[in-house]
Amino acid sequence: MSFLIDDSRPIFVQIAERIENDIIEGALPEESQVPSTNQFAAFYQINPATAAKGVNLLTEQGILYKKRGIGMFVAAGAKASLVEKRREQFYEQYVVAMMREAEKLGITQDQLADMVRKGGNKS
Amino acid sequence: MNVAQRGRTKAVTSTILKDKFSWYLLPWIIAGSSFAVNLIVSIFAKDVITTGGVASLYIYILTAGIMSVSNTLPFMIGFSVRRSDYFWGTGGAIGLVGAICAAGLTFLSYVESEWIDGWGVGLYFFHLPYYSEGSAPVQFLNYFLVIVFLFYLGFAIACLAKRFGKNGMFLFSIAVLAIGTVLSYVMTERGWWIDFGHWLAGRTMLELAGGTAPLTLLFMAISYALLRRTSV
Amino acid sequence: MSAVVKVTNLTKSYGDTAAVSGVSFELEENKIYGLLGRNGAGKTTIMHMLTAQQFASGGNIEVFGEEPYENESVLRRVCFIKESQKYPQMFTVKDVLDVSALLHPNWDAAYAAELAEAFGLPTKRKVHKLSRGMLSAVGVVVGLASRAPLTIFDEPYLGLDAVARALFYDRLLEDYAEHPRTVILSTHLIDEVSRLLEHVLLIDQGRLLLDQDVERLSGMAYTVVGSAARIDSFVSGKKVLSRDAMGAIASATVMGEASPQERREAAERGLEFSPVSLQQLIVHLTGRQKEEREAVSS
Known part of the structure; x- marks a missing residue:
């Protein structure tokens, strides 16, 4: 397998x-x-x-x-058309799911934004 | 039968004969050890000994007929072989083995009677009065017919067991026993035993051996019919 | 596409008990089929009847468009690797391979030798002295090297360790790609083989419960987990295969497909979805009471 x-x-x-x-x-x-x-x-x-x-x-x-x-x-x-398609999926797949989990854990939108920025700096 | 079908029949024959020891050697080892025992006895015996020790080879062929079915039938059917190909392929194998055994026995009988009369100790093992009468081809035929007859007797019994299982065998044995009892009773009652004995004595060996042929064909037909309805 | 196997209303009964009842299906050329079901479901009996090794009590079987019984042109194209295959007393592994070469027109002796080596088969050893795993390996080698247009494996992996099983799956896929043929894999190790299969036949208590493409099956059921009360309201009116509860949390496996909207709404209420593997689906379908089962198959 x-x-x-x-x-x-x-x-x-x-x-x-x-x-x-x-x-x-x-x-x-x-x-x-x-x-x-x-x-x-x-x-x-x-x-x-x-x-x-x-x-x-x-x-x-x-x-x-x-x-x-x-x-x-x-x-x-x-490649270009795939990137386009993936970008459309990105919001549904990652952002919405992230918001939902954040809400469950009591993470405010500001805290979330901070985290995203921190993650962005790392990579 | 087309070429491909003949190929599958041959495959069955070669499957059966792959066990070279059991088919080519064991009959002679059995007959040979019986011979050896008789030879030792006759060294110490004063009289000429005429023995039916060759029967040990016949008994072996009978058991081979019985064993052959359980040893090779489930394997061959499992390997996509038709029941009829199995039947004819088995026939090929016993035909060959029977011919080899018959040729060997004929040869030894000739050796015993013509070259080394009684092996120097007055032992008659292969060449027997009455039994070994006739020319070499006649003797060969006698041996061959008896061997094939005994093989198919065993083969038919094994096919019956395979087809109907233990219960079938049980019922069959009881039926054979019952018929045998009734028959021997009737023969005793009417005094037919003596007539039968006289009749037997009047036959040549070839007539008796030839008499097995219809029975052999009957056993073959029975085996074939049973095999066609056997599942594994 | 031509049907390699066509079975209509196949029945096998022993006295009053029916081992197989009213089974009908068709197998198309060059696909890998899974014949699945619990032990004693009737799989082996069906395979024995397909290969004319046992007799049907009723119904009709066509293999390559003809009746297989005593039919040389059908049987020469069939290789059935039985779990219970018997071998002659004195046979060595080499003898088995030699005889297979005589019986299977597409036999590849070089490939057989290579496979025997890959599985570590001692070719000079007597078959009767082999371990269960090695015995299975003999079957695997014969089944693959025969390249029979219809190749049937009945529980081919018994006694084989995980490495040897993986080797079997590898070689099967590889050789199938090069020499396409119709393969039936009968097994209860469903998770291991589910990805090799294209189509599944599920047999339960002698009946055909499912006859479906694997891709369609993977969306046939789902499991939903959440608070017991919400689960109950979610599944009401749905075909529930099983329901488990642990305290206030419950899980339910539901037959069918949840619409995207249903999923979104349920997710907002804190319900989680998880896929049901083929193995889980089959356990759910065959582990149930008779009445429930009939409700599913209808």
């Missing part, structure tokens, strides 16, 4: 996210070839059909495209 994958969400979605991360972080530059579904399957120890589903998800969104007989490649402009 691969610890890179968890049971919280469908596995193919997690595969798609891992490819997205690699594109955003530059590990998979635009116009570079993406590993085959069989390679994904072997690496994450998942069914190849599941890996293919994750890749297809990105193909449908135009992030990846297929070169016949060769394999899947990262589309031009993929």
Whole structure:
């Protein structure tokens, strides 16, 4: 079992996210070839059909495209559109959740802002 | 039967014969040790000894027929072999082993009677009066038919046990016992035993051995029918 | 897509007890299926009937479009690795591999030898002298190297340690990718294999309880945790698979999918959601009373 994958969400979605991360972080530059579904399957120890589903998800969104007989490649402009999408998700995924937890712990909005600033300085 | 099917029948034969020791050596070890015992006895005995020790080989073949089913059938069915391929593949194996045993016995009988008469101590083990009469091909046929008959007798009994289990065997034994009792009673009552004895005495060995052939075919047919409905 | 296996209304009864009753399903080509269920649910009986090793009491079985019984063209394409496989008394591991080569047209002897070495199988040793784990490894090697278009593994890992099991899963995925075939994995170690599977058949008390893609199953139920009163109001009107309470805190596993709005509202009331793994889902589904079970499958 691969610890890179968890049971919280469908596995193919997690595969798609891992490819997205690699594109955003530059590990998979635009116009570079993406590993085959069989390679994904072997690496994450998942069914190849599941890996293919994750890749297809990105193909449908135009992030990846297929070169016949060769394999899947990262589309031009993929990184920019992914960053855009992730920014939209950022608020929902991180900010709202953070506010909720802060409220539970009695952290005021000012204290929270301080913490964010401190975190920002560290990195 | 196409090539692929023949291949699977052969696979069964080669599976059975993989146990080379049990099929090629053990019959001779058993017959050989029986021979050795008789040889030692005849060294000390004054008279000429004629012994039916070869029967030990026959008994071994009978048990081999019984053991063969439980030893190889579940394995072969589990490995995607058809029941009919198992049946014919087994036939191939006993055909080969029977031929080897029959050839060996014929040869030893010839050696015993022609070359070294009585092994120097007056022991007749392989060449027996009446039993070993006839030419070499006739003797070979006699041995072969009896061996195949005994194998399929054991094989049919084992197929019955496999198909119907312990209860089936129990009922079958009771039925055989009952029929045997009634038959021998009737024969005693009508005085048929003596007639039967005379009839037997009037047959040649080849006629008797040949008489097993229909029975062998019957046992084969019974085994085949039972195997076709056997599950593992 | 062509159906490799088509089972209709399959039934097997021993006297009055039904081991398998009214099971129907189809298996498509080149997928990995999980045949799941508790011990004694009827999985092994179904696999024995698929391979014509046992006889059905009723119903119809087609494998590669034909009846498998005494059918050489079907059986030569099938490799069934049974947990209870018997071997001839004198057979060595090498003998088993040699015979497999004769029976499976796609047999790859070099691959078999490589696998035997990877699993540390002593090929000269008698099969009867092998440990349970090594015996399982023999089955795994035969099952993989046979490359049979329909390969069935019944609890293939018994006695294998975690390392050997991982090796099996690795090799299965690897070889399946290169030589696609239809695989049935029957197991109760569901968590370990759930990611290898594409589709799940769940058998319970002789009946087919689920016939579903794994991806669809992962969203079929969820667990929600929070204060007992709020949990009760949240789950009212929903299909609850199980409910546990510890003091004022309760957790409930609910069949179905919570809408994003439901999740948001529940989260605001302090309820937490957690996913239900395939194993948990199956435990919930098969660990219940008969009436409840029927309510779920209907």
